[in-house]
Amino acid sequence: MSSVAPQLLEPEKPGSRATREAVLDAAERLFAERGFEATSLNDVGAAAGVSRGTPGYCFGSKADLYRAVLERCFSDVRSAVRSGRERALASGESADKVLAGIVSEYFDFITANPNFVRLIEWEALTGGRTLEEVPPHVEAAQEALAALSAELALDPDRPDEAAQLLLSVIGLCWFPLVHSKTMLRALGINATTPEFLQARKRHVIDLVLTGTLGRSPSRLPS
Amino acid sequence: MSSVAPQLLEPEKPGSRATREAVLDAAERLFAERGFEATSLNDVGAAAGVSRGTPGYCFGSKADLYRAVLERCFSDVRSAVRSGRERALASGESADKVLAGIVSEYFDFITANPNFVRLIEWEALTGGRTLEEVPPHVEAAQEALAALSAELALDPDRPDEAAQLLLSVIGLCWFPLVHSKTMLRALGINATTPEFLQARKRHVIDLVLTGTLGRSPSRLPS
DNA sequence: AGGGACTTGCTTGACGTATAGCAAGTTGGC
DNA sequence: GCCAACTTGCTATACGTCAAGCAAGTCCCT
Numbered sequence: 001m002s003s004v005a006p007q008l009l010e011p012e013k014p015g016s017r018a019t020r021e022a023v024l025d026a027a028e029r030l031f032a033e034r035g036f037e038a039t040s041l042n043d044v045g046a047a048a049g050v051s052r053g054t055p056g057y058c059f060g061s062k063a064d065l066y067r068a069v070l071e072r073c074f075s076d077v078r079s080a081v082r083s084g085r086e087r088a089l090a091s092g093e094s095a096d097k098v099l100a101g102i103v104s105e106y107f108d109f110i111t112a113n114p115n116f117v118r119l120i121e122w123e124a125l126t127g128g129r130t131l132e133e134v135p136p137h138v139e140a141a142q143e144a145l146a147a148l149s150a151e152l153a154l155d156p157d158r159p160d161e162a163a164q165l166l167l168s169v170i171g172l173c174w175f176p177l178v179h180s181k182t183m184l185r186a187l188g189i190n191a192t193t194p195e196f197l198q199a200r201k202r203h204v205i206d207l208v209l210t211g212t213l214g215r216s217p218s219r220l221p222s
Numbered sequence: 223m224s225s226v227a228p229q230l231l232e233p234e235k236p237g238s239r240a241t242r243e244a245v246l247d248a249a250e251r252l253f254a255e256r257g258f259e260a261t262s263l264n265d266v267g268a269a270a271g272v273s274r275g276t277p278g279y280c281f282g283s284k285a286d287l288y289r290a291v292l293e294r295c296f297s298d299v300r301s302a303v304r305s306g307r308e309r310a311l312a313s314g315e316s317a318d319k320v321l322a323g324i325v326s327e328y329f330d331f332i333t334a335n336p337n338f339v340r341l342i343e344w345e346a347l348t349g350g351r352t353l354e355e356v357p358p359h360v361e362a363a364q365e366a367l368a369a370l371s372a373e374l375a376l377d378p379d380r381p382d383e384a385a386q387l388l389l390s391v392i393g394l395c396w397f398p399l400v401h402s403k404t405m406l407r408a409l410g411i412n413a414t415t416p417e418f419l420q421a422r423k424r425h426v427i428d429l430v431l432t433g434t435l436g437r438s439p440s441r442l443p444s
Numbered sequence: 445a446g447g448g449a450c451t452t453g454c455t456t457g458a459c460g461t462a463t464a465g466c467a468a469g470t471t472g473g474c
Numbered sequence: 475g476c477c478a479a480c481t482t483g484c485t486a487t488a489c490g491t492c493a494a495g496c497a498a499g500t501c502c503c504t
Binding site: 118123137138141142160161164168175176184186189199204208210 | 348350382385387388394397407421428433
Binding site: 014015016019050051052053054057058 | 452453454455456
């Protein structure tokens with residue numbers, strides 16, 4: 001029987017900072033790659049260079065570790081959305097230039113962060129019940145929506161037009177990334193070549209700009 | 223092909239036709255819902271109203287059952303693509319009407335067949351190695367691409383424009399369906415209401431038509 | 445300074461549970 | 475009675491969780 005441990009001011013978490021981050025990094029990679037079910041704490045420990053018991057020791061349970069991964073991931077995303085929003089606000093460009101810039105930046109972001117996309121895709125397929133418990137993801141989405149709505153000064157008669165547009169931009173950018181091994185391969189497209197990525201980005205920007213603001217296809221911002 | 227000849231001449235598969243189809247139906251539902259890993263042959267048997275051993279008895283192994291589900295599913299999809307293509311060919315409408323009809327029909331199809339979408343999403347996340355072994359999916363994709371390319375008589379200077387457009391249409395239609403529990407919920411949208419579905423369909427059609435053919439937003443075909 | 449008491453960080457062993465696949469058994473129609 | 479169509483028992487494997495163990499500090503009293 002342990003005597004009443006004097007828990008001081010902090011709710012100290014088990015494990016050292018370095019170990020916790022190594023475990024988080026490994027877990028993010030493996031959860032994104034294989035999903036929650038197919039990833040064992042044994043695998044996470046091995047990938048992090050610690051024993052199979054350490055992830056459980058540091059984070060309590062497998063579910064808690066997964067939550068921690070999502071939390072860290074969406075904190076990063078929310079920061080990215082904020083800084084992107086501020087950059088757009090400060091740019092003073094015209095609506096179509098701003099929109100093209102937003103799409104281009106978002107396209108590059110998800111291309112550079114496939115873990116983020118895959119984690120959400122896993123959540124989408126498994127019901128999103130864990131994501132539900134991670135507040136930053138709602139804030140990031142709402143903030144992106146508000147930014148898009150304000151920046152483009154969309155028709156006030158159609159208040160959900162911004163949401164539709166946001167869904168379209170995300171869907172257009174995500175699809176080739178998510179389905180490189182299914183649909184793209186069936187079409188004979190190698191989704192990883194810079195040529196395809198560039199063509200895709202151009203296509204998305206043209207589609208969104210022409211379809212939304214009625215402009216003819218414009219040059220990419222260099 | 224298999225007109226008169228009964229099952230005598232064909233390579234006999236274990237189990238009765240009725241049982242095999244019941245198992246296939248249950249497996250399709252469960253694999254689509256939970257994915258391959260999280261679905262046990264026990265669950266499939268229970269959902270099909272047979273014992274836990276029957277799925278294995280009828281289809282050999284869990285992997286073979288999964289393959290059979292994908293095969294049946296993509297045979298159906300290929301048929302749907304073919305009949306849709308023939309209908310478009312015979313319609314004699316203008317390009318924008320045809321394109322609007324294609325998008326509308328596809329939107330309705332995936333809304334009515336969420337299992338199909340979810341099965342491919344699971345495949346996309348797990349590497350698509352099983353789908354690779356199911357030929358009809360490539361044929362369906364290629365045929366859809368050819369149909370789109372021919373029907374719209376796209377600029378021959380941009381041969382991959384049809385592929386980009388196909389990816390865009392699919393991505394635009396899929397996204398709200400796949401992410402109703404993640405992104406849509408974060409945005410406060412209930413993706414299952416007829417109102418949203420109708421608004422989404424209109425948005426996609428307008429975006430694709432305006433963005434591709436340069437037409438202004440047109441009415442939905444009634 | 446130094447040494448025992450205590451804490452932290454991590455490892456290892458053990459246990460209960462779930463699953464796929466196989467093999468032996470059972471049933472029912474002809 | 476025989477064969478196909480199942481069912482049920484069994485085995486090996488894998489996993490999450492928990493508890494015990496252990497080594498390396500850290501603190502504190504003298």
